[in-house]
Amino acid sequence: MSIPLPIGSQRTQMLEQLARLCRTGDSSRAQRLAAPSGFPELDANLPGGGWPIGAIAELMSDATGIGELSLLVPVLTRLARAGRYIACIAPPYLPYAPALAQRGLPLERLLLIQTRSLQESLWATEQALRCPAVGAVLGWPAYIVDRNVRRLQLAAETGGSLGILYRPPEAARESSPAALRLRLHAAPDGLAVEIQKSRGGAAGITLRVAVASMAVASMVVAPTGVAPTVAA
């Protein structure tokens, strides 16, 4: 009698185990490709010392306007200056050209892609990720399932690009195959980044990142006639 063939759930279990082994083997590779984020405190806590290249990172921000895009501007600038393109797929707000240029991003490397449906957005994200000329793709999918993320992850691997998916804060409750998952919270002096999942790295850490989102004015002069509180 030979070794019995695994059947049904047994087989599924074995396959999962195999997949886990493969993943572990993969992540144990010391030389994981990463692009420095421009924030030393963040790089110190990410495997490879930066944003994962050839992978998907999910950002789950509590609110819009807390520095969730500023967090990426240094890496986008670095990639664009290295000659690669940055694709924004259906952003909910217009990326403001003067602000990006001020921070050194070469605007001619920026692509803004409008879509009419989620399906089109996912398709465009995948196409852009696959293209070796593109360094990073930013997407804001309204709704997305594991299967989509896996597909995009594969596309990012093929193209050697960084895929950023902005997801609603509720997505933090579900699991995701993305290589990196960060929760972003507002903080008085910048941004609080909580590493929820990091393939090949440590999770559960929260760190403060000083995103250079605005010039700090020394003094605020409130307009006459109205009296809003002025920050100390």
Added chain:
Amino acid sequence: MSAGLWLCIRLPQLAHEALAAAAHRAAGAEACATGRGVDPAAIEHAAMERLAAWAYQWSSLVSYRLSDGPLLWLELAGSRSLFGGHAALLARLEAGLTQLGYSHACALAPSPTGAALLTQAEQQRCVTTRAQLRSRLEMLPLALLALPQDVLAALHAAGLRRIGQLLALPAAAIARRFGPAASLYLQRLCGTASDPRPAWRMPATYRACFEFDGAVHDTTALLFPLRRLLLEFQGYLRGRDCAVLRFTLEFEHYRQAASGVTVGMSAPARDAAQFLLLARERLQNLVLPAPVQALRLQALEFTAASVLQADFFGSDAQQLQQLQLLLDRLQARLGEGQVQGLALKADHRPERAWGFVTPQQSTAQPDTQAAARPCTLLLQPRRIEPPALLLSGPERIESGWWDGADVNRDYYVARAADGARLWVFRDPAEGAWYLQGLWS
């Protein structure tokens, strides 16, 4: 007399196979309900015209004949060294024909008539000298000769079975008994008489048509014949050593005006795979106004191949080409204008300090002295309640008195209850507050 070297392709199923795509689209088509018949002779002629254009990439002298064959000739003497020998060229050509879906028999000989005959031989179809041709012909049966039936019967009656036996007879005797035409034919066969072929002329514009013998309802059913049309088109472009920026696909409908789409590229191209990819994206979103009777491919303008990026080597050019492919695909599927770039504009009004441009356009240098700006902007400032907490400001922006859209605003950074930092302004005259951007 130097006869050059001729490659002959016999295409025994040309008309049938030109229509074969119609059989493949069974799912999308119905039988010829419209009553519009398809003329097999016209189909064969159109297919041969496309093949001649395709073959032109390997030879500058292409000729064809539709009767007894159909046969397509390429004169090779000049291009032999270009393609690494006859064997390599033959292999490429045969692979190309198989890809196009045409059954074929190729032969190579120092005379076009000889090459045509050798396409019918069981084996050893390639000879390069007249001596080789002669000895190869001698072994073959008489029945392969393209002579009138009564002549062949007479030769058979005279006890001749092999071509060699006939060639052994004196030419004058053959001319006397079977007429000068038969004698000339035998001399041309062996490459000893001049054997001119009418040179096929490359049309200045490219038009190819594929007729269905039924009607096709579904755009996916168009893809199979389209692939063939595009492969032939690629051959034509290589033959002319040129490229295109756009081509048109036209759909003929029964008793209705034709419809169509134009497939555009951002850089000159001549790659069939790229064309097919873009055409597929265009077809995916296309709603056919009526069933399609015929598919036309048309290109009117050509650009020199020297501007082809594929002809450059180096990572910059390669990357640029990869990006062009991406932009073309995105535009084909999402629509023109859905892919844009951003540029700076010299204007102090925040909403006018930027603009959409076509991708990859370089932009003015940013004003490094300007105050910090937020990463995201609302296209229209939104009226808000006076903010509760101001973090910095004001920055006075007064501008635009010359064009009527003048602004006079005091900008502040404010913090919202959820921690978001807002870029807000107050109009001192009006006293109202507006949200214009977010410090994302």
